[in-house]
Amino acid sequence: MTLTSLDPWRCVVLGFIIYLIVIGVFAGFLARFLVPGPDPMGLAGTIVLGIVGSFIGGFLGWAIFGEDFDEGAVQASGVIGSIIGAVLALLVWRAVNRGGAGRTGTGSRPRMRTRL
Numbered sequence: 001m002t003l004t005s006l007d008p009w010r011c012v013v014l015g016f017i018i019y020l021i022v023i024g025v026f027a028g029f030l031a032r033f034l035v036p037g038p039d040p041m042g043l044a045g046t047i048v049l050g051i052v053g054s055f056i057g058g059f060l061g062w063a064i065f066g067e068d069f070d071e072g073a074v075q076a077s078g079v080i081g082s083i084i085g086a087v088l089a090l091l092v093w094r095a096v097n098r099g100g101a102g103r104t105g106t107g108s109r110p111r112m113r114t115r116l
Contacts, residue, residue, distance in 0.1 A: 016076075020051050020076060021051075024050030024051040025043075026050065027054060027079070027085070027086040028049040028050030028051075029050075030083050030086070031049060031089070031090045032046060032049070035087055035091065049086050049089055049090060052086070053085035053086025053088070054076045054082035055077070056077075056084075056088055057083075058076050058085070060077075061081050
C-alpha cells in the first residue's frame, strides 16, 4: 500500500493527529515552563496538556472573536492559542489537585494512641 493509494480522508485525519501531537508537545512544554512550580507529569501528560490546551484555545478564540463557520466552537487552535489554553488548563489542574491534596493526604486522619 502506497501513500497515493490511501483514501484522502485518511491522510487528513492522520495529518490532524500528527498536528495535535506536535502542537501538544510544544504547547505543553511551554506551559510547564511558563507556569512556575513542580508538575509531576511525564511526556504523555505533557502531550495531553498541550492537546487539551489547543482545544481550550480554539474555544476561546471562537468565543472571543466570533463564530468560525468552517469548524465551530470545538476546534484545535494555532500555536499561540494552544499555549494560552495549555497555561489555563495547567492552572486549573493545579487548583483542582491542590484542593484535594489537603483532604486526602497521609496526615488527614488522627492517629490512635496506644498505651504500652
